Amino acid sequence: MTNPRRSLFVAAIFAGSFLLFLVQPLMARLALPRLGGTPNVWNSAMLVYQALLLGGYAYAHLIGRLTLRRQLGLHIALLIAAALTLPLSLADLSDLGAGMEALWVPALLFASVGPVFFLISAQAPLIQRWFSADPGAGDPYGLYAASNIGSFAGLLSYPLLIEPLLGLGDQSLIWSIGYGIMVLLLLSVAVARWHLAAPDNAASAMDSADGARSPAAPIAGRRMAVWLVLAAVPSGLMLSTTTHLTTDIFAMPLLWVIPLGLYLLSFSVAFAENRKPARLISRAAPAVVVIAGGTAMMSQSGENLWLLGASVALLFAVSVALHARMYDLRPDPSRLTLFYLVMSAGGALGGMFTALFAPLLFDWVWEHPLLVMAAAALVPLRSLTPWQDRLAADTRLRLPVLAVGLMLAMLLSWHLVLAADQGREAIVWPLYGALAVVAVGVMFNRAAFLAVFGLTMVAIGLPGHVNAYRTGERVRSYFGVYTVSDSKTHGLRVLAHGTTDHGRQFLAPAKRREPTAYYGREAGVGLLLRNASALYGTEARIGVVGLGTGTLACYRTPGQTYRFYEIDPAILEFSRRGRFTFLSDCAPDSEIVIGDARIALEDEAPGQFDILVVDAFSSDAIPLHLLTREALEAYRRSIAANGSVAIHISNRFIDLEPVIAALARDAGMQAMLRWDNPDRTTGLTPSMWIVLSQRAETLAALRQASGRTEWRALATLSDTVWSDQYASTLPQFRWNTLLGVKP
Known part of the structure; x- marks a missing residue:
């Protein structure tokens, strides 16, 4: 049996993903003199990267029809050709004018980094496919965990190591050298798999590339739709969490690194061969959604470290749970590139909703609570205690318990609305905790769980929004969410951008x-x-x-x-x-x-x-x-x-x-x-x-x-x-x- 040389494939997939997520902040830094630094610029950049990722996965799926040798030869040849665009630089693209940033920013980034990003993004599914070409290689999906560890490492290394130590010219040079090392690793991968298929026998090559398996049965459209949704919600939630945090919770520079990093790390946990961490986090995810997600509608909360931690914990738990569920629904390796293509399409769909459509549809970050509610509807619900299992099976007790739980939730949520409106935090958080207990208690029934969770989210967030609309107005543009509010107590009209006041005016004419x-x-x-x-x-x-x-x-x-x-x-x-x-x-x-x-x-x-x-x-x-x-x-x-x-x-x-x-x-x-x-x-x-x-x-x-x-x-x-x-x-x-x- 041929030695699968797993470490070589791990190194190749790690290197590609490391470069992929190192180039994202690097290009943002290159573009900074022309784009500025608002959170929505980063969201637009992420939308471009997700679109290129989708294109790369589509390319990986399409060339999977070629013989193994042709796949290897074509991809490496294109990578060498793309090297002619290096070192990285900003394309000379004219500004489309004020108000057109949502179109111009993606176009500029696409023209600047498109070729290399497109090709590197295709490598995660391609390398897994090439790995599985050896019958003794084992399950290729575990390599995706290494891919996302590489992505996570690349993302964190930029603000912590690369940016503080190197200028942009040196950064671009280092990235170009890394690109050359990655191409050499892929050449080694090609050598390791070159003998497995004859160049003139496409059918034989396809069988070998699929691990000598017989063709798998077609995948139902409903199953692919589930993949799509399970990928879309965490992707959209990652961007909405970034916007929500920088808008209403914690306007901290570099904050975007945390949500994206945890989102990437969730794949490493969800796709790992050791399933225990993924199962443990998935089991805890509903409770995390209730405790942390209930604050998704809170507005203008100021610098609150607890809410910052709760928001990123929610993102990580939901991402692991939904990605792990997607992993459990993965197809035979012969359909691997299709699986990743649909997953990438879901990621792009979530990104488009948050970065492209939400700013046009909403005057606040309403996409965030909507995505949190979608996450609550998708996370796996498992009873935490034996009595919940008994209630789920006993129809005589189930309905009375649910009725009592819902009535108690409505009573608690009403008092929570009153306490939140009056700013009585000593009462707000105990009531919030009581509602969380009720939601976890009725977790054996999805509809009741969603109802109690929805009441919690609305009760704690509604007063702030009612006050914002009652005393002023909100406007959302490409550059952020602005709130104009009147304070009768101080006789002032205030313009706030996120958690920061940007101007005040006395209402009295004098x-x-x-x-x-x-x-x-x-x-x-x-x-x-x-x-x-x-x-x-x-x-x-x-x-x-x-x-x-x-x-x-x-x-x-x-x-x-x-x-x-x-x-x-x-x-x-x-x-x-x-x-x-x-x-x-x-x-x-x-x-x-x-x-x-x-x-x-x-x-x-x-x-x-x-x-x-x-x-x-x-x-x-x-x-x-x-x-x-x-x-x-x-x-x-x-x-x-x-x-x-x-x-x-x-x-x-x-x-x-x-x-x-x-x-x-x-x-x-x-x-x-x-x-x-x-x-x-x-x-x-x-x-x-x-x-x-x-x-x-x-x-x-x-x-x-x-x-x-x-x-x-x-x-x-x-x-x-x-x-x-x-x-x-x-x-x-x-x-x-x-x-x-x-x-």
Whole structure:
């Protein structure tokens, strides 16, 4: 019997998957100067990768009709041809314009990385098929676990190792070398299987490639439909979890790595030859769905580490349970490529629903609770105690117990709604726990289980949504979910993006021109703009990157000109429709430029501003492409010789002071910082602003004009300078914030 050489196939499939998921963040980083860094950009990228994965699996299924030697020869030849597109670079594709990001981002990524991603994605099913060509090789499906361990390793290695240590040029070179190693491994695989089929006997080759088995019976359409659904729900849930977490739970940079990593890891558990871990997690999955999934409708919960952990635990448990069920329904290895093709189609379907259709259909992340409910309907339900088995079999007791359980659930959910609406957390969580106990208790009946779970999810989440719609409105665009709400207690209208306020305005006509939030008169930007005429004359020219509610417009005085840059047309609509009136009240003739500010500034005339304000955060996500050496050069080019650049660096998770300090030194600019911690009852919020100028005299004049207000020099300096080639937020991460510890 031929030696199957399993380790060689494991190495080849691991290498391909490692490169596949290393290239995803690498390409996102390459594209950052043109795309920005919002969660929906990542979701669009994932949609492209899922589409390419589907195409790769379709290609693997189609070439399975060829002889084994032709499969091997064709695939390796195409891989060598695709190497001509290396090293990786961004395609020269023109922007389709504002509002067309949902189409342009996928098109750009598809054109940039399509050929190599397409071919590498086909290798998981192909290598498993080639492995099973040897009659003594054994079950090939276990190799898929190695494939996903490789994917998981590639994904984590980028933010933890590759990005902090290497620039983009070196990253692309390392990836290209890895690609060459992978091709060599595939050549070794080809040598190991080359003798198993004659090149001119297709029928014989097909039998050998299928492990010398007789053709398997056709697979029923219903069975394939089950594969499709079992693959679609975890895929969609992975993306919806990312969006939900960054929108309403925990707006932490790099958070997208956690859901995707756990999603990949779930395949390794679900497809492993050792079935015990998969069975154990599958058995616990319904309880995890009840306990963690019940919070899926919660909105604006703030930084809550428990909810973060619950959300990712839910994703992992559901993914393992549904993927394990799919594994249990796997076909004979002769139908292996069809199985993976349908599975990939399901993954793409889930991704399309979450990344493409949901932003068009919903004004909030409603796809997340819908997918959680779908998961509850699909996870295997197994009784946890003997008495549940007895109830399921005894029709005389089953109906009364279910009736009592449902009535108790309705009573508890009503009290939970009242407690959640009143913000009485001491009562909310005990009631939530009681409902979870009832749901687990009726788990022997799927309909009752879903009913109690649905009541739980609605009861704890409904009050927050009712309040959001009752006191304001929601708008969802490609760049996120925005909530406008009125607070009668404080007399304010607030614009929130995820868990972060992006502007406030007093509702009283007498106060509505008063700067609020991060933009108060004693904040760094307030001091700079209200002294603009003293520093630059009565005709000072002001540029503002990031419109928000338009608060800064009310620093305009007669003779001054203001120009705002805003990437999201939905933000401008709030001012145009009068939801916020700073712009119309104070600077109605200001020019508004829709699009990416950095690209616009690079195309415009130099020296056009005396002051440029940079305030373009997306929730708490860091716009890396606006804080690099190249970006600062664009800002410096756009201001006069004695001009100033004000950068807003308030952030809960990333310490940006060392980053700006390193950039300022690299550019030969002077810098000083203003930390403002005002009385929050006045509508103001703490803020940190840095002002940079090429001339020390400009900063000295600003310091003098500020009176007794304190400015200080930048205290710390990063070891590295962020650039388009290199930038990593990891060294500047505030771990104490993540852990809830005050500095």
